[in-house]
Amino acid sequence: MLSRRLLFFGGKGGVGKTTLASATALTLADQRFRTLLVSTDPAHSTSDILRADLGPEPRHVVADCWAMELDPEREADRYIADVKGRIAESVAPRLVAEVERQIDIARASPGATEAALFERFTRVLEEEGREFDRVVFDTAPTGQTLQLLSLPEQMSAWITGLIGRRRKLTAAGRMWRNVAGAAAEEAASSDDPVLHALEERRARFLRARGVLMDAGQTAFVFVVLPERLPIWETERAVQALGKHGIPVAGILVNQVLPDDLSGDFVDRRKAREAVYLAQIQEQLGSWPLWRVPLREEDPVGTDALRKLGCSIWDAYGMLPKAPYETNGGGTESSG
């Protein structure tokens, strides 16, 4: 699981996604993988838990670990500025103000921040993330994340329809030019910038989709608590991801009561918990289940998180080997 380049941590709000994603990122970094931790949850808590000052660009946290928190509003502003810059030269001067006004209206539309967040997300997948050995995504609660991950599929289908329309239009324009000659100057030429832009868009969606569906480089990990509601939500989410073809690697069962506790109160809690653990086994047992014991203290700060991560993954024999020591060659320095 930890050998995949892109790791996603998802689950219901409050189950410990941020804690476990940060712990895993720090563990990977500890094993000398250059790791980037990315929070896509607009309600960021990554900086709180790492006790680090994070922003929308990768910042160094410790050793081989970098982190960032994506800010949808800022991404939307940036995207708008970028579009305005790009179209400035292709708009007739008398229309510039009007095109810009329309773009500002679109900025205020409900889908704008979501689309801008996705835009940045694909850039992290395709470009920014390539500078790292591992990218760990701490995602927003289930609904938002499913939306984000299913976007490429929906959008590429829609744009495919538009491309078909545009092709028909180009063909009709060509026929019109053939019979009308010079009178049909306004007909779209065969070198159609609109078609070109649409095809580029679609290619980008399809690439993002390809990466998300590639079990060789992507793994989705769900975090669940031994409680009623998270179990049901996780089961639905796992099925939804399956429908979109996104590979689920396993499920972290967080805050399981440790074995070495006893006492009346604990015994009663354990009896309750056993019911839910059985339910998890039944509903989610077709995926690997990894238990994370409940701790006395909340793991906060890089040291505590790193220890937590190591103990979780070591318990299941999944700690990856340090890449530059085992591979030996190339850029390796003897340290």
Next chain:
Amino acid sequence: MGRLREALRGRLRSAREIYEGMYVAPYRAEIHREYLRQRDLFLLAGFSDLLGVPNPTQFYLLELYPELIESFHEWHLRMGMETAPEGGFRCC
């Protein structure tokens, strides 16, 4: 001789043009209509948000607005609206 032949050839050419015109003109008009129909359909499919119909890809197509505003302008003139209708581009 040369002049006569030239004149004859000229007559023949105009006769052919008239003949072609009678047959081709309706066909030509139909092709033009089809072209305009496809143009409007694309405008509607790609930029329905201008008419208040939600368009999920609106935000991804912003870069096409310059091209679109020209089509839109041409469309409202053709539809007999001298100025742009409310709600869409205010191109004039």
